[in-house]
Amino acid sequence: MDRVDIAIVGTGAAGISAALTAKNRNKSLMLFGSGSLSTKIGGEHRIRNYPGISNVTGIELQQAFRKQLEEMDIPVTDVKITSIYSMGDYFALQSGPDLYEARCLILATGVSAGKTIPGEEENVGRGVSYCATCDASLYRGRPVLVIGYSKKEEEEARFLSEVCSSVTYLPQYSTPVHLPQSVTVLPLRPEKIERLAQEKKMLLQAADQTLYADCIFVLRDSISPGQLVPGLATEGAHIVTDRSMSTNIPGCFAAGDCTGKPYQYVKAAGEGNVAALSAVSYLDRLDHPQT
Numbered sequence: 001m002d003r004v005d006i007a008i009v010g011t012g013a014a015g016i017s018a019a020l021t022a023k024n025r026n027k028s029l030m031l032f033g034s035g036s037l038s039t040k041i042g043g044e045h046r047i048r049n050y051p052g053i054s055n056v057t058g059i060e061l062q063q064a065f066r067k068q069l070e071e072m073d074i075p076v077t078d079v080k081i082t083s084i085y086s087m088g089d090y091f092a093l094q095s096g097p098d099l100y101e102a103r104c105l106i107l108a109t110g111v112s113a114g115k116t117i118p119g120e121e122e123n124v125g126r127g128v129s130y131c132a133t134c135d136a137s138l139y140r141g142r143p144v145l146v147i148g149y150s151k152k153e154e155e156e157a158r159f160l161s162e163v164c165s166s167v168t169y170l171p172q173y174s175t176p177v178h179l180p181q182s183v184t185v186l187p188l189r190p191e192k193i194e195r196l197a198q199e200k201k202m203l204l205q206a207a208d209q210t211l212y213a214d215c216i217f218v219l220r221d222s223i224s225p226g227q228l229v230p231g232l233a234t235e236g237a238h239i240v241t242d243r244s245m246s247t248n249i250p251g252c253f254a255a256g257d258c259t260g261k262p263y264q265y266v267k268a269a270g271e272g273n274v275a276a277l278s279a280v281s282y283l284d285r286l287d288h289p290q291t
């Protein structure tokens with residue numbers, strides 16, 4: 001696959017805004033995220049503070065974003081990026097067996113509602129996985145646990161049930177779960193999950209029980225930024241940036257909720273625009289070092 005100018009990770013207001021600006025500036029780009037865009041956009045809630053579109057519902061805003069992407073001929077690559085490595089003059093983005101390359105990077109991954117579980121980050125790749133599509137084949141015929149933070153993760157649990165010997169699903173939300181009978185659904189609330197650890201098998205220690213499996217899939221909308229991009233400077237759940245939305249890694253920019261509060265669409269869209277313009281300047285400096 002060809003190396004693009006800009007990889008944008010995230011299909012919320014920040015990532016979409018960055019993609020529109022990058023496209024306007026004639027840069028080649030890939031926009032990674034969900035085909036249905038951000039779960040935070042498409043709700044019934046009314047948004048009253050987005051300039052130019054008054055009193056719009058989340059669903060209407062989502063439709064407007066999708067229409068604009070189509071008009072600008074910007075496809076969404078519907079994959080979850082699980083690791084990103086800075087290779088000096090380019091970035092390698094991994095999604096399971098697939099690798100993508102870009103000269104610079106914009107992170108627009110939003111913030112995850114749930115905190116990481118003690119023992120989770122240390123065991124990624126060693127019995128904890130963030131991506132069912134990527135890692136299911138490693139656990140073919142073996143028992144797995146799935147901690148799902150939103151209803152859309154049920155699709156991943158269903159897929160795992162076709163591959164793994166047993167699937168126990170722990171929904172971290174309150175809406176009803178719809179899964180095949182072969183999947184054991186265990187309503188274990190987030191506050192009851194104490195830690196994940198490796199003791200021959202992976203174990204999940206809860207307040208009143210211990211569960212064992214070969215792999216624990218932790219499925220959230222976003223992976224913590226420090227986990228996603230090794231070496232990235234973070235402060236708590238947020239990526240540290242300056243006013244140009246540059247991070248501590250040359251060629252890596254960030255925008256939206258992932259850079260900190262306030263969590264607002266208009267702030268996310270504005271930062272996406274700034275990040276894309278900064279990425280364009282960065283590429284121009286690389287291409288024309290004398291000017």
Ligand SMILES: Cc1cc2nc3c(=O)[nH]c(=O)nc-3n(C[C@H](O)[C@H](O)[C@H](O)COP(=O)(O)OP(=O)(O)OC[C@H]3O[C@@H](n4cnc5c(N)ncnc54)[C@H](O)[C@@H]3O)c2cc1C
Nearest residue numbers: 010011012013014033038080081109110256257263264265
């Ligand atoms: C119920 C609700 C109501 C709200 N109402 C308002 C309001 O009225 N006004 C307002 O201004 N704000 C409101 N907000 C806040 C607003 O939704 C957020 O500020 C905004 O969505 C942030 O946009 P973002 O692009 O930074 O992140 P997000 O919208 O969170 O989008 C991030 C995207 O990145 C994707 N992603 C993350 N990690 C990866 C990865 N590794 N690989 C691929 N894709 C990835 C996610 O799937 C998601 O699509 C509301 C939020 C909620 C939850």
